Amino acid sequence: MIKNILKILGGILGVLAALILLLALSIHLAGIGSQERLEAVTNVSIPGLNSGPEVRAYVAKPAGAGPFPVVIMIHEFFGLNAAITSMADGLSEAGYMVVAPDTFRGSTSSWIPRAIYQVSTNDPQQVNADLDSVYAWIESQPEADTARIGIAGFCYGGRVSLLYSLHNNAIAATVVFYGSSETDPEILKNLPGPVLGIFGGADASIPLEEVSALENGLKTAGIPHEITVYENQPHAFMTNMDEIRADSLKSQAWEQMLAFLETNLKNAPATRSGQSIAYQPGFDWDYYAMLIFEHAFGTASHGH
Numbered sequence: 001m002i003k004n005i006l007k008i009l010g011g012i013l014g015v016l017a018a019l020i021l022l023l024a025l026s027i028h029l030a031g032i033g034s035q036e037r038l039e040a041v042t043n044v045s046i047p048g049l050n051s052g053p054e055v056r057a058y059v060a061k062p063a064g065a066g067p068f069p070v071v072i073m074i075h076e077f078f079g080l081n082a083a084i085t086s087m088a089d090g091l092s093e094a095g096y097m098v099v100a101p102d103t104f105r106g107s108t109s110s111w112i113p114r115a116i117y118q119v120s121t122n123d124p125q126q127v128n129a130d131l132d133s134v135y136a137w138i139e140s141q142p143e144a145d146t147a148r149i150g151i152a153g154f155c156y157g158g159r160v161s162l163l164y165s166l167h168n169n170a171i172a173a174t175v176v177f178y179g180s181s182e183t184d185p186e187i188l189k190n191l192p193g194p195v196l197g198i199f200g201g202a203d204a205s206i207p208l209e210e211v212s213a214l215e216n217g218l219k220t221a222g223i224p225h226e227i228t229v230y231e232n233q234p235h236a237f238m239t240n241m242d243e244i245r246a247d248s249l250k251s252q253a254w255e256q257m258l259a260f261l262e263t264n265l266k267n268a269p270a271t272r273s274g275q276s277i278a279y280q281p282g283f284d285w286d287y288y289a290m291l292i293f294e295h296a297f298g299t300a301s302h303g304h
Contacts, residue, residue, distance in 0.1 A: 030114035034079070034107045041085050042102065046137040048130070055130045057101040058085045060092035066143035068097040069266045071150050071175075072134060072164075074157030075100065076236065077115040077291070079108030084154070086241035091152075094258050095266065097144055101134050103127045103160065116288055119156055124281060127160055128167045135168060147270035148172055150193075150261060153179060155236055155291070159284075165191050169276045173264040175257055178203055178235055180287040183213035187279065189221035196226045196260040198253050200233035205290035226260060228253075235294045 038056055046055040058080065062068055071091060075084045080102040088098040102108070104118045105126075139146045150173035153161035158179020165174040166182075169192040176197045182188060195218060199211050211229055218225040230237070230253055237250060244250040 026111065027114050027117045030109045030111035031107055034109065037108050038080060038102055038106065041080055041082055044099075046101070046133055049133045049136055050129075052129055052133055053105060055101050055133050056080075056106070057099050057134065058088055059100075060085070060088040060098045061143055062092050062095050062097065066097065067145040068095060068143055069148035069150070069261070070097045070099065070138050070144050070146075071152055071261065071265070072131065072138075072161075073098050073100040074103060074151065074153030074160045074164075076154045077119045077156035077288075078110055079104050079115070079118060081108055081110075083240040087238070087244070090241040090244070090254070091258075094261075096261065097138075097141075099134055099138060101130065103130060103157075105130070116291075119288060120283060124160075124163060128164055131160075131164050132168070135170070148265050148268070150174065150265045152257065153177065154238060155179060162191075162195070163279065163281065165193070165195075166279050167276055168192075172268060172270070173261060175260065177238055177253075178206055180206065180284045181210065181214040182281070183210065183217040185217045185220035188217045188223055190276070191218075191221070191223050194224035194226070194260075194264045196257060196264075197228070198238075198256065199227075199229045200235055200237050201229050201231040202233055203235040203294065205235050205287055205294045224264075226256075228256060235291065 042056040042058050044057045044059045046057055048054055073084060073088050075081065080100060084100050088100045091098045104122060107118050109115060138144050138149060149171060151161045151164055151171055152175035154177040158176040161174050162176055162179065162181060165171040166187065172193045174191065174193065174195045176195065178199050197214060199206055208229065211227060215225065215227040230249060233249065238244060238253060244254050
C-alpha cells in the first residue's frame with residue numbers, strides 16, 4: 001500500500017518537474033526572434049546616458065515642423081509591438097510627437113509566461129535609467145516642445161508611467177491605462193503634474209477598491225486627477241488603433257485621453273510642482289498573478 005502511494009507521489013512529482021522544465025524551456029524559446037521583432041517595429045536608436053546601452057524606440061511625428069508636445073508611450077508586459085506603435089501613430093495624428101521605447105532591452109513576446117518573465121526580471125531603476133536616456137534625446141530634438149513632455153502607458157506601462165513621473169519632476173502629465181498603482185498620498189504628492197487613470201470595471205487584476213484608493217490618494221496629495229472606470233471592460237481593452245476606432249467605448253476612452261492631454265499638456269503653462277524621489281517599489285506579485293489569470297482564462301483582450 002505504502003509502496004503504491006510512494007509510486008503515485010513519485011509519478012506526480014515527475015510530471016510536475018517535467019511541466020516546470022517545459023515552462024522554463026518555453027520561456028527561453030519565446031524570446032528567440034525578439035531582436036527581429038523589435039527591428040520591425042522600431043525606427044530610432046537612442047544613445048544611452050552615462051555609457052548606458054542604446055534604447056530602441058518607435059517615433060511618430062505629426063506633419064509639419066513643430067515644435068510639438070511630446071508623449072512617451074510605454075508598452076504592456078508583452079513588450080514593444082505593433083499594437084503600441086499603431087496607438088503611437090494615432091496619437092501623433094492629434095498633434096503629438098510620440099516616442100515608444102523598448103523598456104525590456106531587446107525582449108518582446110506574445111507568450112504570457114515570457115511576458116511575466118520580462119517584467120519580473122526587469123529592474124525598475126534600469127527602466128528609469130533608459131527613460132532618462134529617452135528624455136535627454138527628446139530634449140535634443142528640434143521638433144519637440146521640451147517644456148511639454150508627458151507620459152502614457154498600458155498595463156505594465158501604466159505603472160511605469162506613474163513611477164517615472166515620480167522619478168522625473170519635469171514630466172508635465174501622466175496617463176495610466178489599467179496599471180497597478182501607488183496609493184500612498186505621501187508618495188503621490190511628489191508627482192509633478194496631473195494624472196489621468198483609466199480602468200476596466202471587469203478587470204480582476206486591479207480591484208475597484210485599488211482604483212478608489214488611487215483616487216483618494218491623489219485627492220489627499222493634492223494632485224489634479226481624473227479617474228474613470230469603464231464598466232464591463234476587461235484588462236487591456238485598449239488593443240490597437242483600428243479596434244479603438246471601430247469600438248464606441250474604446251473610442252470614448254481614447255477621446256478622454258486626448259481631452260486630458262489637450263488641457264494638461266498641449267495647452268497647459270510650462271510649470272512643474274513635483275519633486276523627484278528615490279523610490280524603489282517592490283514587485284507586485286498579486287497583480288501579476290491575477291494578470292496571468294486575466295489573460296489566460298479571464299476576459300482580457302488577446303489581440304496583442
